[in-house]
Amino acid sequence: MNVGVADLGTGLVVGLGNRDRGDDGVGPEVAARVTGLLPDVRVVEHEDPTSLMDLWAGEDPVVIVDAVRSGHHPGTLVVVEAGADAGPLPAEPWAPTGRGGTHALGLAAVLELARALDRLPRRVVVVGIEVAAVGHGVPMSAEVAAAVPAAVEAVVALAEPSGGGR
Amino acid sequence: MTHRLTESGRVLQVDSLARVEGEGAMRVEVRNGEVTDVELRIFEPPRFFEAFLRGRAWTEPPDITARICGICPVAYQMSSCLAIEQACGVTVPEELRLMRRLLYCGEWLESHALHIYFLHAPDFLGYESAIEMARDHRDVVERGLRLKKAGNALMTLVGGRAVHPVNVRVGGFYRLPTRPELQALRPALERGRAEALETVALVAGFDFPDFEQSYEYLSLRSEQGYPLESGSVVTSGGSTFPAAEFGLHVTEEHVARSNALHGRLHGGDDPYVVGPLARYTLCSDQLSPLAQEAARAAGLGPTCRNPFRSIVVRAVELVYAFDEALRIVDGWDGAVAPAVPVPARAGEGHGATEAPRGLLYHRYRLDEDGTILEAQIVPPTSQNQASIEADLRAFVQPRLHLSQEELTRQCEQAIRNYDPCISCATHFLDLHVDRS
Numbered sequence: 001m002n003v004g005v006a007d008l009g010t011g012l013v014v015g016l017g018n019r020d021r022g023d024d025g026v027g028p029e030v031a032a033r034v035t036g037l038l039p040d041v042r043v044v045e046h047e048d049p050t051s052l053m054d055l056w057a058g059e060d061p062v063v064i065v066d067a068v069r070s071g072h073h074p075g076t077l078v079v080v081e082a083g084a085d086a087g088p089l090p091a092e093p094w095a096p097t098g099r100g101g102t103h104a105l106g107l108a109a110v111l112e113l114a115r116a117l118d119r120l121p122r123r124v125v126v127v128g129i130e131v132a133a134v135g136h137g138v139p140m141s142a143e144v145a146a147a148v149p150a151a152v153e154a155v156v157a158l159a160e161p162s163g164g165g166r
Numbered sequence: 167m168t169h170r171l172t173e174s175g176r177v178l179q180v181d182s183l184a185r186v187e188g189e190g191a192m193r194v195e196v197r198n199g200e201v202t203d204v205e206l207r208i209f210e211p212p213r214f215f216e217a218f219l220r221g222r223a224w225t226e227p228p229d230i231t232a233r234i235c236g237i238c239p240v241a242y243q244m245s246s247c248l249a250i251e252q253a254c255g256v257t258v259p260e261e262l263r264l265m266r267r268l269l270y271c272g273e274w275l276e277s278h279a280l281h282i283y284f285l286h287a288p289d290f291l292g293y294e295s296a297i298e299m300a301r302d303h304r305d306v307v308e309r310g311l312r313l314k315k316a317g318n319a320l321m322t323l324v325g326g327r328a329v330h331p332v333n334v335r336v337g338g339f340y341r342l343p344t345r346p347e348l349q350a351l352r353p354a355l356e357r358g359r360a361e362a363l364e365t366v367a368l369v370a371g372f373d374f375p376d377f378e379q380s381y382e383y384l385s386l387r388s389e390q391g392y393p394l395e396s397g398s399v400v401t402s403g404g405s406t407f408p409a410a411e412f413g414l415h416v417t418e419e420h421v422a423r424s425n426a427l428h429g430r431l432h433g434g435d436d437p438y439v440v441g442p443l444a445r446y447t448l449c450s451d452q453l454s455p456l457a458q459e460a461a462r463a464a465g466l467g468p469t470c471r472n473p474f475r476s477i478v479v480r481a482v483e484l485v486y487a488f489d490e491a492l493r494i495v496d497g498w499d500g501a502v503a504p505a506v507p508v509p510a511r512a513g514e515g516h517g518a519t520e521a522p523r524g525l526l527y528h529r530y531r532l533d534e535d536g537t538i539l540e541a542q543i544v545p546p547t548s549q550n551q552a553s554i555e556a557d558l559r560a561f562v563q564p565r566l567h568l569s570q571e572e573l574t575r576q577c578e579q580a581i582r583n584y585d586p587c588i589s590c591a592t593h594f595l596d597l598h599v600d601r602s
Contacts, residue, residue: 020233047236105284116300136214
């Protein structure tokens with residue numbers, strides 16, 4: 001869902017996830033809260049990582065907010081530099097989010113596919129929030145809800161056109 | 167990959183089954199060299215949504231059910247619209263049926279292009295994933311992206327946006343695209359059609375395991391073209407019935423290990439199959455001449471019984487979807503209201519359409535002010551689940567001599583034959599092969 005539109009090239013924030021799935025909705029929630037804080041940055045909520053390659057064409061920097069499972073405590077923020085200027089992602093921390101699926105590609109797969117096809121923006125930062133509850137229709141867990149303000153702050157610092165966070 | 171011991175013997179656990187996402191798990195049990203059990207656990211969202219829909223207004227299911235799947239939202243919207251409209255005694259005009267069909271073509275293009283190029287082709291070409299494939303076959307992967315993008319453009323124009331279209335409503339659309347807007351898509355659709363033909367040629371050259379199954383096939387069939395947004399239900403066993411009688415012929419059975427319900431046809435124990443193989447076998451005469459020619463050139467006969475060849479049928483369906491989209495775009499004059507009124511009334515309605523992965527059935531019961539009293543959703547994957555397990559049972563036994571890694575890879579490929587919708591958004595699948 002486009003929740004804010006600006007000219008291309010001034011930065012992009014994508015909140016990935018499904019609001020019907022408890023903590024998996026944290027990406028869209030953070031994106032919604034970032035909207036308006038960065039007037040020149042395009043902020044988008046999305047569910048399908050495969051669309052990223054079209055969404056981020058011409059954009060730099062790109063900040064992606066997504067739910068992750070990497071073995072940390074729920075609510076932990078994990079910030080990973082994943083753009084063309086950074087090296088390939090280490091396989092292991094990304095395994096839990098999968099490198100793809102039976103009918104979709106996972107975030108890590110899309111990042112690496114874009115790298116292989118030279119379609120990866122120079123700077124892509126993934127802000128991951130460790131999740132606890134992802135059942136259908138369950139509310140966001142207290143730990144993840146408590147992490148949202150810090151995630152918003154991190155995203156704003158990383159996506160600011162002034163180059164904040166670099 | 168980690169090894170751990172359990173009381174039942176050695177269990178090899180693959181922490182993330184490559185290119186399989188969703189919440190689910192596959193477990194193969196082997197005892198004394200015999201496959202004794204195969205389980206594909208699937209946790210499906212429709213049960214949650216059925217409960218969520220009760221008490222909501224009759225106008226809401228297209229928007230609510232679109233959220234069930236990020237890959238096939240149009241299927242959920244179309245089946246729910248048909249069911250609600252039937253309950254309210256409304257049939258949309260032919261122009262709106264065609265616009266729905268056009269939107270559905272966009273979804274098929276996106277879904278099939280993704281599955282063929284990014285999920286299934288790497289299996290056949292021996293790559294771990296599309297990433298490795300892209301390094302050696304950049305042009306092929308770029309073509310897949312262009313095909314997907316053409317579907318995306320169609321979804322965005324007709325549906326309002328590419329994921330979870332917002333332009334669909336009970337009774338039609340909020341806004342119809344204009345003829346110039348549709349004509350602007352022509353170059354991409356024409357190029358897509360040519361590249362879909364190249365896709366058929368590519369996948370027809372893959373090596374297919376010698377593996378055939380005799381399951382009953384079930385799909386819609388329509389005299390208005392290859393089945394997408396409407397039709398009656400037909401089976402390879404010779405049954406024909408309207409969507410309203412779906413519940414009389416297909417029963418759902420709860421399986422303890424999963425919260426998914428397994429579909430059963432005519433109360434029998436044998437699996438039945440929905441999806442590309444069923445559609446092709448039951449409706450190939452309804453394909454456009456170009457798609458029929460592509461099917462013949464790819465070596466497909468009047469039926470297709472090898473699930474591994476589903477990738478070829480998907481490619482043929484890509485050709486058809488482009489062909490059909492161009493036909494609708496060229497015939498569109500836009501002189502129709504975007505929607506017809508659908509006044510609430512007490513009643514029950516049924517809707518069935520062809521999602522990319524097979525027939526999707528919805529049923530709603532409404533009270534007189536349109537409040538939903540009951541909702542039922544039968545997705546394609548729960549109908550195919552028994553056949554996926556039966557395939558694996560037959561497939562694994564003669565391949566037990568393979569290494570764990572190779573066996574796992576081939577099992578994944580066999581599961582992907584059905585393009586199963588395990589669950590969107592959260593991404594975990596564990597594979598266990600348990601050999602005592």
